[in-house]
Amino acid sequence: MKIVYTDSLIIGGGLAGLRIAIAARQRGYDSIVLSLMPAKRSHSAAAQGGMQASLGASIKGEGDNEDVHFEDTVKGSDWGCDQDVARMFVNTAPKAIRQLCAWGVPWSRVRKGDREVVINGQKVTITEKDEAHGLITSRDFGGTKKWRTCFTSDGTGHTMLYAMDNKAIQLGIPVHERKEAIAIIHEDGVCHGAVVRDLITGELIAYIAKATVIATGGYGRLYAVTTNAVISEGIGNAIALETGVAPLGNMEAVQFHPTAIVPVGILTTEGCRGDGGLLLDKDGYRFMPDYEPGKKELASRDVVSRRMTEHIRKGKGVPSRYGDHLWLDITLLGRAHIEKNLREVKEICEYFLGIDPVKEYIPVRPTQHYSMGGVRTKPTGESPTMRGLFSAGEAACWDMHGFNRLGGNSVAETVVAGMIVGEYVADYCAENPLKIDTKLIEKFMDREKEKISTLLSREKGESAFALKKEMQQIMMDKVGIFRNEADLSQAVEELKLLHQRSKNIALRHKIASSNPELVEAIRVPKMIRLAQCVAYGAMLRKESRGAHAREDYPERNDRDWLKRTLTFWKDENADLPEVQYEELDVMKMEMPPGSRGYGVDNTIHHPDTEKRVAQLEEIKKANPSADRFEMQRLLNPIEIPEKFRGKNERIGKGFK
Amino acid sequence: MSDERILKFHILRYNPQVKGDVPTMKTYEVKEAPGMTIFIALNDIRENHDPSLQFDFICRAGICGSCAMIINGHPDLACRTLTSKFPDGEIKLLPLPGFELIGDLSVNTGKFMRAMSERVESWIHDKYADSVDLDRLEERMEPDIAEQIYELERCVECGCCVSACATKRMRDGFLTAVGFMRLARYALDPRDKRSDEEFYEIVGDDEGVFGCMTLLGCQDYCPKDLPHQTQIAYLRRRMALVK
Ligand SMILES: Cc1cc2nc3c(=O)[nH]c(=O)nc-3n(C[C@H](O)[C@H](O)[C@H](O)COP(=O)(O)OP(=O)(O)OC[C@H]3O[C@@H](n4cnc5c(N)ncnc54)[C@H](O)[C@@H]3O)c2cc1C
């Protein structure tokens, strides 16, 4: 039995995982990072658009600060987020971006003087101030009051990931590539590491650690068409679920991005619309202002995606052999801008569509994009029910996104969570000894070995590829942008059957070493369970909130549904997950539920909302001299690691 | 019609993990679909013909650099290569040479790239980088410099340049163009405090820029169009001044 020991085991080499490994290493603890592929190929590299942080250096970001970022994030989440976490996040984001700056990200900078930009379809000239010259600049993104999204030309995620991985290499952090975690080792509510399969040799290895972190990214591949990488299959989430002890949070909260290309689903960044691109229908008509007169193309993603779908349903889509779509028009931005700031988009159009977006419209359609749900954690990143198990990044439900995350808030989350959770992981390593019980390790290793040899020896049975296809189609057709009881209950039933069938997978190619069919056979039953969590959670949630839109329950219902879904899979032989709910406490909210200012407002209010609003008024009245920092501490006192508590400096504002 | 075409894929099959396996070319037929890429076709082959076929795709959008292979004689990213590019419908696929073979079309670029990063010390050398006060304004940078650094940082470590390099074939320890690009990126970055002497230590020999024959296979096949020619020439001039 091969066993590897370390202080912190980080499953996932994307932005979140690497940042945590760095934090633990810098505090003196060994970390090992596991990744399916070289870390620099993680899906974080695909983020083109940008990272939100309220630096406010560009003229269009002037007046921005943590409070405005907080407001946008909570509204974006449709009040589904954990406001303590959103606070920790917005206060730390400026530090995160400045640290990455010191570590080598070539952020695009403010250039003093006049510059022509496109706002609301019009060319306008804006003038950047002399004193801001050379500071990190920002662009407009959906759902934000200020231009807050910082970027590196068209390759934000790429440059962030490269800087982060290079930092990890500098610190000598080992990344064990082509290794897949397939089970969590745990006992009595404590996590001790993971069973890991070497994807080249097929060998099973036990990685034993004080702290184990799941940073495996999203689960977009539960859907047939998604912007996500082919490895975004949610296996990290599934192995947490399969402990029976650690819950997943809000799995039904799945985001659809308005503009992926048709048919393959490759993303064109929100930067296209942020920089002034428009959505047009089959008549070349700009329809978004009719639906959202305020934010138009730049309302939050859930809203824009639904409006597009509504418009297509009215017969205004452009027919194609792959179904109806709409147009994204960036021709008005001009060649120079596209070739510099949207070059990746241009390449994608040329290679995958054979068109030139400088001259032609891009065929787009809302497509699965982001997983708000994931391993439920406390604000420290630790599972509420399993000690020593942490999670961060898209894999986690740390819960700063609630039911809809804003563009640019995700890569920001990965780094900020990496910094904060990384400190708590290091604390945990300091306080807990490495527990080594070979019997326990053996038990888990044997169980996984047994499963694999059963798979390899079964003569006849189901094809993993076929099961996966069926699952992905069910999710597309019945658990998509608009949802209803009939579709969802059918999906739940059909997935149950698939789950049964997935117990009988057989392989055509029966070897235990590098074998893509075996990889698939191990993953697919796990993916089906996740799909069941999504579909079942969506069926039970009888309201519409953020990205979860029920045609039969169109209102956001704070009275009955201001709560987070927790899914457990306690009984291995069960056919369905168990669902519990965690209430969100209105009386503790810094920002009580209200209107988002875009989309339809038909909220059924929570009885506490008015009380809390009145209470906040009183606190404000009673402390007339409190500045915004003192006020925030009064309204929403949060715990944050010591080193991240400082105020953030801004040009023209100092530390105010 | 072209969407009715039957494509012929000739693929080198070899699994070094299986004792006694020998490299052989195998042919698979795939019905072409509109907009089909080699990514789509290979998955079709895996799902419908041979589930053991190994290859690496991640982003399938030309972004992550996983899927470089030799396509009809030239290195390129398979995910963004449309099958319609090949008029006779014959597509020959070989694994990228110059890297350890994992199996079939899958090679271990990760190991090579990590070693390259360690060799050129692919990080900002600044003893103050970890004591920067994160609450304060970041250090300023000229917008043009930021853009120039990004131009070099666009490399996706796909390995096409490595596989196309004649010098690398003759001299295994040759740093290759991906390493030169990385080094040039840091040499350009005002945040990196290394001196030319320190850079010279890394590339100032025949395993480095002075071994390069400037035949520019690297530039011809770089899918991200990095400016190899100008940067290699620039590095050589700069390094020549050191000694
Ligand atoms: C096309 C696209 C564009 C985007 N653009 C933006 C943007 O502009 N701004 C923004 O804020 N967000 C954007 N996002 C979202 C953002 O990129 C992701 O949410 C974020 O990068 C996720 O980072 P991560 O570290 O959590 O996971 P990832 O980067 O996905 O990394 C996951 C890691 O886990 C590893 N792994 C997975 N499973 C296992 C396992 N079982 N065992 C071992 N290792 C495993 C993988 O190898 C990988 O290293 C975009 C997303 C997409 C799909």
Ligand code: SF4
């Ligand atoms: S120019 Fe130099 S690095 Fe590029 S392929 Fe030729 S020998 Fe290799």
Ligand code: SF4
């Ligand atoms: S320089 Fe170009 S060809 Fe070489 S690894 Fe980088 S992207 Fe690939």
Ligand code: FES
């Ligand atoms: S799969 Fe990412 S570049 Fe081809």
